[in-house]
Amino acid sequence: GESVGLHLPTLSVQEGDNSIINCAYSNSASDYFIWYKQESGKGPQFIIDIRSNMDKRQGQRVTVLLNKTVKHLSLQIAATQPGDSAVYFCAENTGGFKTIFGAGTRLFVKA
C-alpha cells in the first residue's frame, strides 16, 4: 500500500537514546489525550493516555507529559529501539466523543 505521512516532521535518534516527541493541541476544553503509534501500512495503535487532571503518566518505557497552560503534550520514549520507528500521533478528546488527531511526527531510530 501507499505510504502515508511522507511530509511529516521527522525526529532521528540513535538506538539507546531517549526520544521526545512534542504536540500542541488546539482545544483548551479537551479533557483526555492519547498517543498513538502507526507503523507503515497499519492502523494507529494506542500507546498511552492521560486525563487533564494529571500532568504526568508513565507506562512501560513511555511517559506522557501534559502542560495545560500552554496546551502542550509530549511523549518520552526511554532507550529507543529500532522497533520504535514509526509515526506518532497525539489526539485529543473534544466534546467527549470526538477524537481529533494532530499532524504526527515520524521517528527514525538509527542502529
Added chain:
Amino acid sequence: NAGVTQTPKFQVLKTGQSMTLQCAQDMNHEYMSWYRQDPGMGLRLIHYSVGAGITDQGEVPNGYNVSRSTTEDFPLRLLSAAPSQTSVYFCASGDGRVSGNTIYFGEGSWLTVV
C-alpha cells in the same frame, strides 16, 4: 479476537462511481468513527456514531454518507467518487465513555480514484 475489521483493503474507482467501505467491530463498542489519512495531513475525522441509529459529522464530512443500523457495523459510502477522495481510510471504535474514550483502529482501506 478480530477487533475492528475493514473491507476492502485496496480499491480503485473511476470518477463518479459509488462504493461502500465496510467496517465491523466485535467488541460491543458504542462509538465508531471513520477517518481519512492523506500524506502530511494526519488523520481527519469524517463521520462518527455514538450508538446505533445515531450519526454525526466530523471535520471533513462532504462527499461521504454513513449509517449505523447495528452496534457492530458502520459502513462509509461514497456516492460519486472524486480524485480528491483518494486516501487511506481508517475505521475505529471505542467504548463510548464521554471522557476517556480510547479508540481502536482497523488496518485501513487504500482507495484510489482515477
